Amino acid sequence: MPSLAKLSRTNTPEPNQADTKRRKSSVASLKALPLPFRNKSKDPIQVPATHTEKLSGTNLLNLPTELQLQVLRHLSFSDLCALRATSRDFNQSVTGPESAITRYWIASKLHNVHRLYPAPSHDQWRYLCSQMRRWNTARHLADMIARHIQYKTLLYVQRHSSSEFLSSSILAALLLPSVYSDQTRLVFLSTIFQLWTLRLSCQKPCGVTDDWTATSQLRGCFCTSPSPSVFGAG
Amino acid sequence: MLLYQPVAQRIRRRMTPLLFAISHYLSSCQSAVLSSPAVLTLEGESAVCWTCVGSPDQYPYPVSQLLSMHYCWLFLEWIFNSLLSRPSYAGSIERAVRGWRSTPLDAGSLIQVLVHGNLGAIKQLFMLKDYGERKKWAKTFLRNINPETNGLAWQEEWEKMHLRVADIPSKTQGAAVLRGPSAGDSLWTKGAARRLRALGVDLGGNELHKSVEATMRFLTDMAGFDLFHEQPPEDFQEDDEDVEDDDDDDDVTQGADTESNEVPTAISESLDEEGANYWDV
Numbered sequence: 317m318p319s320l321a322k323l324s325r326t327n328t329p330e331p332n333q334a335d336t337k338r339r340k341s342s343v344a345s346l347k348a349l350p351l352p353f354r355n356k357s358k359d360p361i362q363v364p365a366t367h368t369e370k371l372s373g374t375n376l377l378n379l380p381t382e383l384q385l386q387v388l389r390h391l392s393f394s395d396l397c398a399l400r401a402t403s404r405d406f407n408q409s410v411t412g413p414e415s416a417i418t419r420y421w422i423a424s425k426l427h428n429v430h431r432l433y434p435a436p437s438h439d440q441w442r443y444l445c446s447q448m449r450r451w452n453t454a455r456h457l458a459d460m461i462a463r464h465i466q467y468k469t470l471l472y473v474q475r476h477s478s479s480e481f482l483s484s485s486i487l488a489a490l491l492l493p494s495v496y497s498d499q500t501r502l503v504f505l506s507t508i509f510q511l512w513t514l515r516l517s518c519q520k521p522c523g524v525t526d527d528w529t530a531t532s533q534l535r536g537c538f539c540t541s542p543s544p545s546v547f548g549a550g
Numbered sequence: 551m552l553l554y555q556p557v558a559q560r561i562r563r564r565m566t567p568l569l570f571a572i573s574h575y576l577s578s579c580q581s582a583v584l585s586s587p588a589v590l591t592l593e594g595e596s597a598v599c600w601t602c603v604g605s606p607d608q609y610p611y612p613v614s615q616l617l618s619m620h621y622c623w624l625f626l627e628w629i630f631n632s633l634l635s636r637p638s639y640a641g642s643i644e645r646a647v648r649g650w651r652s653t654p655l656d657a658g659s660l661i662q663v664l665v666h667g668n669l670g671a672i673k674q675l676f677m678l679k680d681y682g683e684r685k686k687w688a689k690t691f692l693r694n695i696n697p698e699t700n701g702l703a704w705q706e707e708w709e710k711m712h713l714r715v716a717d718i719p720s721k722t723q724g725a726a727v728l729r730g731p732s733a734g735d736s737l738w739t740k741g742a743a744r745r746l747r748a749l750g751v752d753l754g755g756n757e758l759h760k761s762v763e764a765t766m767r768f769l770t771d772m773a774g775f776d777l778f779h780e781q782p783p784e785d786f787q788e789d790d791e792d793v794e795d796d797d798d799d800d801d802v803t804q805g806a807d808t809e810s811n812e813v814p815t816a817i818s819e820s821l822d823e824e825g826a827n828y829w830d831v
Contacts, residue, residue, distance in 0.1 A: 432574045432610065446712055450669075454569035455562070457673045461629075462561040464676075465769070465777065466554040 377405050381416045384409070388417045393448060396421075411441040418444055557782050561772045568622040571611065573669045575619075578608045579737060580665050580711075584719055588726035596722065597729040600661075604741030606748070613749045616742065620753070621768040623738045624760040626672065633675045633684055634660060649682055655689070658731040663688050665737070666695060666711060696728050697721040 376384065391399065396417065400407045410417055418440045429447050436443055582603055588596040609616060636650050645651050655663075663671050671691065678684045693699045694707045708718045719727060739758055746753055757764060770776050775783065 429570075432571065449712065450573050451566070451570055453669045453673060454573055455566045457669050457676070458562045458565040458569055460673065460676050461565060462558040465561060465773070466558045 377409055385416050385420055389420055393421075413438050413440070415441065554782060556786050557773050557775075557777070560774055564772050565622065568619055569626075569669060571615065571619055572623060572626065575608060575738070576665055576668045579603045580668075581717065582608065583665065583727055583730065584717055584723070588723065591729070595729060596726045598723075598727045600731045603665075603737060604744075606741070606745055609741060609745040613746070613751060616746060616749070617751065620738070620742050620746070620757075621764055621771075623742070625765050625768050627738075628760050628765055630660070630664060630672055630675070633672075634663075634688060635681075637681055648680075652685075655685065659688070659692060661731040661737060662692055662728060667691060668711075692728070695724070697724045698728075 376387070379387075388396070388399075396410060400410050409415060421444055422435050422440060426444070426447055429451075433443070433447060582605070583598055583600060586598055586602040588598050591597045611619060634655055636645070636654055640648070640650060667674075671688075674687060675684050678687060695704055697704045700707065704721075704724065705718060708724070743753055743758055766778060770778070773782075774786070
C-alpha cells in the first residue's frame with residue numbers, strides 16, 4: 317500500500333508540465349493577436365513607425381543645444397531629476413560635464429549663489445544639487461520659525477480676548493448683585509477666581525501681555541515648553 | 551490664521567536668504583577648522599585651535615547684508631541656546647520627573663553641533679518637542695561623528711554632511727577637531743565686528759551680543775510691523791521689492807552680469823514648491 321506522501325508525489329504534475337498547462341489554459345487566450353492579424357481599421361490613430369521614432373527621447377537629444385535648452389528650461393528641478401531617470405542619454409545630458417541645462421540653472425536660477433560658492437568647472441550637477449539642498453534647508457527652517465511666530469502671536473490674541481471676557485464677567489458679577497442670590501454670587505465668583513488663577517499659572521511660562529517686560533515677551537515667543545498650554549490647546 | 555499668512559510669508563521670504571548666507575558662513579567655518587593643523591594641548595592631546603574661525607575671508611558680504619546677517623545670527627544664537635538649555639520654568643520636581651537633572655551641554659559642544667550640523671541641526675532640534683530629546687539628539691550627533699566614540703561608522707556620519715571626499719578628516723584629525731573649541735571661543739561676533747569696523751560701521755556693545763532689543767527689532771523688521779504689540783493690519787501686503795519675476799529671458803545675463811556679492815534673494819522664486827520639496831533633507 318503506497319503511503320500518502322508517495323501518492324501525493326505521484327499525483328502532482330512535474331513543474332514543466334504545470335507551466336505548459338497553465339500557459340495553454342489561461343494565458344494563451346488572453347494573448348493579443350500578432351500584429352499582422354490585427355484589425356488595423358480599429359486603431360484610432362495610425363502612427364507611422366518613422367514618426368514615433370522621431371518622437372522618442374533620443375531624437376530630442378539630437379536637437380541643437382539651444383533648442384534643447386529652450387525645452388528643458390521650463391522644467392522644475394524635480395522634473396529635471398525625474399528626467400534623469402528616464403534614460404542614460406538624458407542622464408548624461410543633465411549631469412554631464414558640459415551640460416547646458418545645468419549651466420543654465422546655475423547661472424539663472426541660483427542668481428548670486430555662485431558668488432558665495434564658486435561653481436567648480438567639473439561636476440556642476442553635484443554643485444547644483446548641494447546648493448539646492450542648502451537652500452531648501454534654509455527655507456524649511458525659515459518656514460518653521462515663521463510658523464512658530466505665527467502660532468505664538470495667535471495665542472496672544474486668544475489670551476487677550478479671553479482676559480477681556482473674564483474681566484467683563486467679573487465686573488458684571490460685582491455690579492449686578494440683585495440678579496443673583498448671595499450664595500449663587502459666591503459660587504460664581506469663586507469659579508471665576510479659580511479660572512483666573514489657572515489662566516495666570518498657564519500663562520506665565522509663555523505669556524505675552526502688555527504688562528510684562530520685553531524679556532518675558534520674547535521668552536514667550538520662543539518658549540521651549542514641551543506642550544502647548546491650556547489656552548493654547550483651546 | 552489667514553490674517554497672519556502674509557506676515558508668515560514675508561518672514562519666510564526675508565529670512566531664507568539670510569539663513570542661506572549663515573549656512574554658507576558655517577560651512578566656511580567647518581572647512582577652515584578641517585584644514586587647520588592640530589596642536590598639542592597641555593594634556594598631551596592634539597587639538598585644532600579654533601582661532602582660525604573668524605578670519606575676514608569668511609565674511610565676503612556687503613555691509614547691508616552683513617548687518618542683517620549679524621542680527622539674524624544673534625536671533626539664531628538665541629534660539630539655538632534656548633533649544634539646548636534646560637527650561638528655567640521647570641521646578642525641581644518637574645526636572646526630576648522628566649530627567650532634566652543631568653548637566654547640560656557645554657559651550658564647546660554647542661559650537662560643535664552648530665558648525666558641523668549647520669542649519670540642519672537647528673531644524674532637527676526645532677522639530678523635537680522636549681528638552682531631553684533635544685539634548686539626547688545633540689549628544690548622539692557628537693558621539694556619532696567622533697572617531698573615538700564611534701569607531702566603526704564615524705566616516706559615514708561625516709559623509710552625511712555632504713562634504714567632499716577630500717574634506718573628510720582622518721581619524722586623528724577628526725578627533726582633534728572635536729577636541730577643539732572651548733567656552734571662550736565665539737563663532738561670529740568678533741570677526742563680524744572686525745569686518746564691520748573695517749567697512750566703516752561701528753557696532754556698540756549692546757549690538758554685538760544677543761539682546762532682547764536687537765532680537766525684537768530684527769523680528770519687527772522681518773514682519774514689517776510691531777508684532778509684539780499690534781495685530782497685523784488688515785491691508786497688510788508684502789513689499790514688492792523682494793518679489794522678482796519668474797519668467798524672464800534675461801535670467802542668464804542677470805546672473806552673469808551681477809558683480810555684487812549680494813546674498814541671493816530670489817531663488818525661491820525660481821523654485822516651485824514641488825521642486826523645492828524634492829530635496830527634503
